[in-house]
Amino acid sequence: MRTGTEKEKRSRGRPRGFITEEVLEKVRGVFLAKGFTGASLDELSAAAGLNRPSLYAAFGDKEQLYIATLRFYGTKSIEGLDAILAGPGTIQQRLARVYSAAIDLYTAPPHRPGCMIVGTAAVESPTYPKIAEAAAELLAAIEKSLERGFAASDLPRKPAPAARARMAGAIMYAIAIRARLGAKAADLKAFANSMVPTICA
Amino acid sequence: MRTGTEKEKRSRGRPRGFITEEVLEKVRGVFLAKGFTGASLDELSAAAGLNRPSLYAAFGDKEQLYIATLRFYGTKSIEGLDAILAGPGTIQQRLARVYSAAIDLYTAPPHRPGCMIVGTAAVESPTYPKIAEAAAELLAAIEKSLERGFAASDLPRKPAPAARARMAGAIMYAIAIRARLGAKAADLKAFANSMVPTICA
């Protein structure tokens, strides 16, 4: 897939009137709110400010567009995760910051969307194996990021960083689910804060 | 809603050719695999062995049918949860049994469906508030059941049973998500077993 940012030699014909990443950002809002099946191409192209043929030429069909959006969202999220985990403070403080930032995104108005992977990709998994595969890869990458954070900390080596990462990831997924089902940010933050010492024990 | 099992006085006209709960069980398989939006009325009525007008007369529209199915599924699940938690053994053993039973259901072939609440209701929440409400109620009931189990155990009163229940529930939701995204039962069971001592610490 072309990213639109590569400064490859200007191709010959009429240039694109959009930037791929901007389209993915706009489309993400629709997929995040409605899910893959629930989002119609009318809504998607309206949100993107593009006509359907342009979407199709750029991304292929709806499934490929969804997967591109999911990977874009996941990659951005993991970058944010890495950044917070590489920041200052104890691992407890950084982990708490990770949860706080996640909860702010998960409970953002107006939809309290939760996480795109947990909240929208999971439901399609049995029907669309490629979506399941992309989602599983992203969850694995999230846990790898957490594992790096724990490995670089001064926590005891037992439990292993990978085990701590699985646990920290599980708590994050649960928060995402509860956010999408309407849980209040304050409750989720209290829960997250109560889990940090357990994960870092 | 009539349950079909109430032995209310036989009504006057032609009797129903189906039992409500049996229909809900059959329909559940379709909703569980495809989600609310992804399941078509053709699939649903075929699975139920009913024609669409019969479904409509009995349940109303698709949303109401889905919510009835969700509540049926949730209530049955909570009964199973209560039963295991009321069984023999230490709370650690009983909690491990809960997870093992859940993982068997979540990873059942051919679809590895996970949990209906977490795997299919969550995605619809922003669009269908009544589904969100029913799902949130069921999660709360699950945590209440877990809380009763911890309250009846001989674990220390700190952390409080409610806090343990939130944690145990979070682990269950995370397992459901990972199951639907393709995780292997053995990996999930290892994870669950590793979490039991932490939850019961």
Next chain:
DNA sequence: TAGGTTTTATGCGATACGGTACAGAAATAC
């Protein structure tokens, strides 16, 4: 048996859906 009542079965209708054909527009290559 006749009448009343509820559930089935067939089939339809209006709409929304995903996806595409085609012609015109905007850029580069020669």
Next chain:
DNA sequence: GTATTTCTGTACCGTATCGCATAAAACCTA
């Protein structure tokens, strides 16, 4: 300037969708 390539916009196609109208069937009451 002309040709070529690529993208945009309109308009459309076939299909699948949800939900319902209608009439026949099955049962109870009398």
